Amino acid sequence: MAAKMAPSLLSADFSRLRDEVKRIEEHGAAWVHLDIMDGHFVPSITIGPPVVKALRPHTALFMDAHLMVSDAEKQIGPFVEAGADLLTVQAEATAHLDRVLRKIKDQGIKAGVALNPATPPEVLEYVWPLLDLVLVMSVNPGAGGQKFIPAVLPKIKAVAAQIKARGLSVELEVDGGVNRDNAREIIEAGATVLVAGSAVFKAENGMAMIREVSSYGR
Numbered sequence: 509m510a511a512k513m514a515p516s517l518l519s520a521d522f523s524r525l526r527d528e529v530k531r532i533e534e535h536g537a538a539w540v541h542l543d544i545m546d547g548h549f550v551p552s553i554t555i556g557p558p559v560v561k562a563l564r565p566h567t568a569l570f571m572d573a574h575l576m577v578s579d580a581e582k583q584i585g586p587f588v589e590a591g592a593d594l595l596t597v598q599a600e601a602t603a604h605l606d607r608v609l610r611k612i613k614d615q616g617i618k619a620g621v622a623l624n625p626a627t628p629p630e631v632l633e634y635v636w637p638l639l640d641l642v643l644v645m646s647v648n649p650g651a652g653g654q655k656f657i658p659a660v661l662p663k664i665k666a667v668a669a670q671i672k673a674r675g676l677s678v679e680l681e682v683d684g685g686v687n688r689d690n691a692r693e694i695i696e697a698g699a700t701v702l703v704a705g706s707a708v709f710k711a712e713n714g715m716a717m718i719r720e721v722s723s724y725g726r
């Protein structure tokens with residue numbers, strides 16, 4: 509199975525997001541990763557539904573919205589309306605994971621759960637039937653450009669094994685500190701979607717990484 513790349517706009521030039529989305533599309537991206545921060549679950553504030561809505565008509569890319577927000581339940585409607593294809597919520601941000609996931613699925617789009625580096629995959633135990641994606645965070649959420657935490661590699665393997673054992677078609681996304689040097693190892697551990705922000709938008713020849721990584725595992 510080939511891996512998909514989901515470049516994160518967090519490291520793009522925010523003054524010209526429409527062009528940046530076009531650029532990753534031309535370089536072979538399958539998805540675009542949108543990091544939504546609310547200044548509460550994490551200290552930073554990034555973008556909200558109006559920006560997602562503004563970009564929607566300009567791209568055919570699958571819009572993968574990663575909600576690093578405290579009250580995801582309230583934000584589901586606005587992001588669905590804005591055109592997101594998938595909403596991923598942080599497991600740590602809600603006491604009502606089942607309810608939030610059902611609410612996303614009820615809107616007819618895909619649902620994912622993100623796990624912080626210290627969060628065990630056992631939180632997924634009773635929500636597997638509601639999942640289209642599991643996002644294993646390989647940095648602590650809040651900022652781009654951090655270093656990959658190798659201690660999450662066994663968790664990637666454990667989640668991949670669960671998906672296989674249950675016979676599910678759930679994507680396994682890895683987010684944080686992904687670059688040319690570690691992408692292959694992360695895919696070998698079981699990732700099917702790799703997020704990369706600074707490695708795509710800020711590194712030399714970063715755009716070429718999209719096609720390179722998309723060919724791994726083929």
Ligand code: DX5
Pocket residue numbers: 516518519541543574647648649650651652653654683684685686703704705706707
């Ligand atoms: C971190 C975000 C990531 C981040 C990835 O809070 O969820 O998506 O932008 O950026 P890099 O690839 O630079 O670690």
Ligand code: ZN
Pocket residue numbers: 516541542543574683703
């Ligand atoms: Zn993210």
